[in-house]
Amino acid sequence: MTELYILRHGETQWNTQQRFQGQADSPLTSEGERQARLLAERIAALSPSAVYTSDLGRAFSTARIIADECGLRPESDIRLRERNVGILTGLTFDHIRDGHADIWERYFEVDYIIPEGESLNQLLDRGRSFLRDIAAKHTHERIIAVSHGAFISTMLRHVLHIPHNAPRSFALYNCALNMLEYAQGAWRLRVLGDTSHLDRESRMLDEVQ
Numbered sequence: 001m002t003e004l005y006i007l008r009h010g011e012t013q014w015n016t017q018q019r020f021q022g023q024a025d026s027p028l029t030s031e032g033e034r035q036a037r038l039l040a041e042r043i044a045a046l047s048p049s050a051v052y053t054s055d056l057g058r059a060f061s062t063a064r065i066i067a068d069e070c071g072l073r074p075e076s077d078i079r080l081r082e083r084n085v086g087i088l089t090g091l092t093f094d095h096i097r098d099g100h101a102d103i104w105e106r107y108f109e110v111d112y113i114i115p116e117g118e119s120l121n122q123l124l125d126r127g128r129s130f131l132r133d134i135a136a137k138h139t140h141e142r143i144i145a146v147s148h149g150a151f152i153s154t155m156l157r158h159v160l161h162i163p164h165n166a167p168r169s170f171a172l173y174n175c176a177l178n179m180l181e182y183a184q185g186a187w188r189l190r191v192l193g194d195t196s197h198l199d200r201e202s203r204m205l206d207e208v209q
Contacts (some may be wrong), residue, residue, distance in 0.1 A: 023084045029075040
């Protein structure tokens with residue numbers, strides 16, 4: 001059995017502005033760094049064998065905080081990158097809906113390639129390749145992968161057999177914990193969107209005040 005903890009990066013400046021980041025980058029905010037530190041403490045208690053990460057700065061910065069806490073080095077893997085959203089990069093959600101309605105209408109079609117970007121099927125192909133390698137290389141280990149919202153959503157839909165154009169019924173919070181388990185030739189979802197580690201400081205303050 002293999003456990004893969006797949007984590008979204010900490011909050012970024014563009015997250016707070018509701019901008020599509022794609023494969024461009026935006027630095028972590030102070031809140032994003034705090035989220036990463038709290039997540040790192042929780043992950044360290046699991047004693048993982050390896051920390052993989054997208055090479056994009058926001059994910060790598062998050063992974064480095066986690067890896068340092070675990071006494072490991074983050075290993076970059078471009079397959080964990082966010083979906084390339086092409087000409088939508090840097091635009092706000094409102095701008096995309098108003099100014100690129102034709103693209104937004106087809107955004108969740110699995111074969112639709114965003115101009116200068118990629119399709120969901122292309123994203124899924126690299127995600128499945130990553131899962132195959134983890135299952136083959138890390139039997140009976142706990143592995144960390146730091147990635148991005150669209151990537152994680154696509155992989156969870158794949159494991160849960162949810163159509164990619166169906167409304168998403170789960171949240172993908174920054175630094176939330178999701179865990180996939182590989183056993184008997186199949187991946188299964190065991191933990192979804194756990195943010196209890198992010199609430200710990202708030203609970204402690206409530207107890208003191």
